[in-house]
Amino acid sequence: MTTTETTADARTAKLNDVTLAAFRVVVSFLFGVHGLMGLGFLGGIDGQGTAVPFGSWPGWYGSVIELVGAVLVLLGLAARPAAFVLSGVMAYAYFTVHQPEGLLPVHNGGELAAVYSWVFLLLAVFGPGAFTLQRAFRR
16 A cells, blocks of 8 residues: 555544544534424424423433434443444434334424434444544543
């Protein structure tokens, strides 16, 4: 392998790391907003300010898990385990809330739950990318 190829590979790896970090930040921010809405903030679950009833299972606890997990992924603290848990939360939401309403996500309103489940699984497998607090603590 030549020096030029090694330099190009290093640049590609750095670009991938930064792109993954940007992806992580945007997705976790949007998901955190979703968790806040379940807790009654930002217009609530119905746009009328209504929250999921306090302490209800799985809605209220799911919203708390979504918010805490999104913050962990956003900051890059225990991002892989948090992303894995969030992937499971969204898979659970899809199969218990959406799937009984229809076979396909486009028919049962579960597109976002399915996409978030796969997105967080991707982050759990590939990691959080650059610019994480965990990397900063290691230094």
